[in-house]
Amino acid sequence: MSGDPGEQAGQFRAEVRDWLRAHVPAAPLPSVDTAEGFAAHRAWERELAAARLSVVSWPVRYGGRDASLLDWLAFEEEYYAAAAPVRVGQNGLFLLAPTLFAHGTPEQLDRVLPPMARADEVWAQAWSEPDAGSDLAALRASATATDGGWLLSGTKTWSSRAAFADKAFGLFRSEPGAQRHHGLTYLMFDLRADGVTVRPIRQLGGRTGFAEIFLDDVFVPSADVIGEPGDGWRIAMSTASHERGMSLRSPGRFSAAAARLVELWQRAGDPADTALRDRVVDAWIGAQAYRLHTHATAARLAAGGTLGAESSLGKVYWSELDVALHETALDLLGPLAELDGQPGDDRDPGLAGRWLEGYLFSLAGPIYAGTNEIQRSVIAERLLGLPR
């Protein structure tokens, strides 16, 4: 035994490990950012849900197992260690669901969560607008009260998964003339509703991982408002904390990548190249630190603590770690690093394509979920107490 929380392998961890070993597809699924890949990932989510493994931390009545935070961490570690498919529903699972648990009505929970758990409904996020990125409070897309609900108009952009998703959630200005954080309402809407146009956007890696959403008097029933109209900013900030902190970036992701990096070093590294060796070690230490820190945070939360501005520490840390880790892998691969092959390709024996894909994805980390510059300002002002 060592000072390693991962060695506390319980029955639940063993069940997850066994199930994943038996079910994770041998050949990686096609990219989630293609129509074919999206469908394949949705099918995978249904398989997970059938084993009650898609939302283990949720209450049983919504498809979960009431798993503790520590069991959830164990699940995530096993999931990434097994190289299981990307969670196509992650925007809904890790952003919308926590918001609903905190602010939703029982009717909303009953209606929205079960199909989300089965991936019958896959959710996209709709935060940013063309003129509201880091400065989210500058958003202009509007919600106008009408009979039985609201009419949405405006443009949302950089909406992850929106190219193929079913529904979306975001903030809308519901009080004309209200400034900044005031008069905003948190709404869920159907991406197939009349008045919605989705324009997929090709990303750095060439695939359509996000999209622009044009809304032209799209009707949304009152039942799809989360919390009170006008209270959207406060509610959204509770989601933002989830996105930055524990939920979206579980440590298993980095521990698994670091383990693969060490394997790559053993296979392809030059033992005399201590500069590269040290970068591999630092990536491993970084992943270990993030994992230990998350376990400590989980223990603190389980004991009744709360998570606030300190989630910004984690967001900067994991996003920088992810970039460094993948850059190190590509440097290890040398001239093979630029190969954009599919995993398993015979001409790509080092699986360079997989590292490249991960690298391109890692580059988005310091930008999304609040840029790292915004996070550093949050740390300085709210945790260190420096003046605004």
Next chain:
Amino acid sequence: MTLARSAEQAQFAGSLHDMLGAADGPAAARAWAAGDRVPGLAAWRALATLGVTALAVPEHAGGLGASFTDVVVACEEIGQHALPGPVAESVAAVPVLLAALSGAAQPGGVAPGEAPPGEGMPARWLSGLASGELIATMAAPPWLPFAADADAAGLVLLAGGNTVRLATPGARHRSVDRTRSLFETTGGQAVAGGPVAADAVARALDAGALASSAQLLGAGRALLEASVRHARQRAQFGRPIGSFQAVKHHLADVAIGLEFAGPLLYAAAVTLDDGGRHAARDVSAAKVASTDAARRAARVALQVHGAIGYTEEHDLHLWLAKVRALAGAWGGQAEHRARVMAAITTPERGPEPTRPEAAGEPAWN
């Protein structure tokens, strides 16, 4: 298992914090550097009163037989207050070394070694360490080429690969940290030898590396606090310099580094408590991360303070120098990174990862 301070440890840290604050660590450090050990030794006696010097000493030898996590808590506070003296040596490494040699249980309940107590000396030294009457230091080339503060220590040991000897201090060297006097040593009477000694030395080096990591983390926290205080007070262009984004972001990066080094220290302490499997990996990871975090804190602290930080008039230099000194002591970054790599590329069920090798001495017989 805990990866953070328990309520009791938080209380312990609070008591230490108050005591060290009252003892005025920086003033004691300045006096120590000038050759006046009176305030520093008074602070060491106060540490003994709070049980710090007894933490790593087994209960039957008059100590507390405490967890390594308690040692980490104490050494963080000591580092934060810039207390002078052979801290990692006397509070952690030497007690662990002597406990292993005297066949005593390690902190955390590890099975005793098989060494015969060398004429009962280790046990007597242990009780002296626990009570605070004895301050000890050691050299263990190559990680620890000199015995720090040997002139202030009542016991000086020289640890080689397979031997532990009493040592006579020789030539004295100045350190960048003016509170540290570094002594060359000549080995004298043997205290122990053979595989038991080799194992004890390896344990001692891990304990010392962990304790010095905790001092580094504490020093890093002190540097961050001083920088935040300065940035809030110092005004330029009509505003506190802490309101400028360039300054904020530097300090945020310091806070991030310190925050994520902490859990590695506690994990390494738990590893040592539980018998040391993965000791090389976890202790070295903690040393690497706390050194990097403390060095970033030092570099940013100096930059934020500007010219006043580049003086001996300001206390900042006490921590800047200590960070530089401890970054290389107890194994440098290269050695520790190599040790982590060796450990993580060794098959799970294979041989134990290599322990730090001390060189230069023939086998004792």
